[in-house]
Amino acid sequence: MGSKNFAVGCDMGATKIISCVVDSDGKVGYECRFPTEAARGTKKVGENLISAIKETLSNCKDKNISGIGIGTPGQINFETGEVLGSAPNIPGWTGVNVKELIASEFDYPCVVDNDVNAAIWGEFLYGAGKGCKDIVGITLGTGIGGAVIVDGKLYRGSKFCGGELGHISLKYDGIPCRCGGIGCFEEYCSSRGIKRMAISKLKSKKRSLLVSMVEGDLKKITSELVTQAYHKGDEIAKAVIRETGRLTGYALSIIINILNPEKIIIGGGIATIGDFLFNAIRDGAKERSLPVPYSQVSIVPAKLGVMAGAIGAGSLILKGAQ
């Protein structure tokens, strides 16, 4: 029984930075939240990240801190800590070296990884993926993120861009995506996809609770309102969620056929809709996957909730950062 090791874990989101101290059993001690303030520029975002870490460290002076782990949007060079690309929610973040930023303020070892990689690492160690070796994680929210763990290791790819499942092209002549591609999974099943689908269904059939919720102004529809309308029994909202689930299953069938994972873990705000969505996802995956790999995969909700990213980021320091 040695003294326990601890690490600081930070999860950088589009609106907030969650920072915490995590131990080698995945338990969270002190935690705090700072605004990201992405619209105020990357200098401010960096200052907020540093403030969050300072506050966390000042609240755990009695603990043996091994390092700082950070999960951030974008494709991240895991070796250097540089943001390589695709972080549309933090404008200007591409090109920033997060590791150097941390090294300029703190005298601790630091690892930086993609935010979804960090979250799925947390789920793998302590959440829905505990005990598995081959898992895939996706987050359904403002965007769609993905991460892959093969044989107990995060699969980052040859140049750290692996696991970008949100940009699987589902439709070759579909909706243009922010990434420059066409018909990406993210354009159909993220919160903006749900909004778009709801508006399109309402144009042909206007009897829906959603119309009164936005007083007839369809532009005001959000995925949260669709979820609320679904819980109140609205048929259009139900159809939107069913179709979103089915399309998600189609996208997952691609990865099921390629990787034959044990589990697919789904997190993010949209995943909290629950069983109705998950059953539609399973139906879609079953429809398009090969029977044997489909029969061996469980598609399950994430377990660690909003803290997954911060726990996983800290755990990259404590448990295997390779």
Ligand SMILES: [Zn+2]
């Ligand atoms: Zn895309």
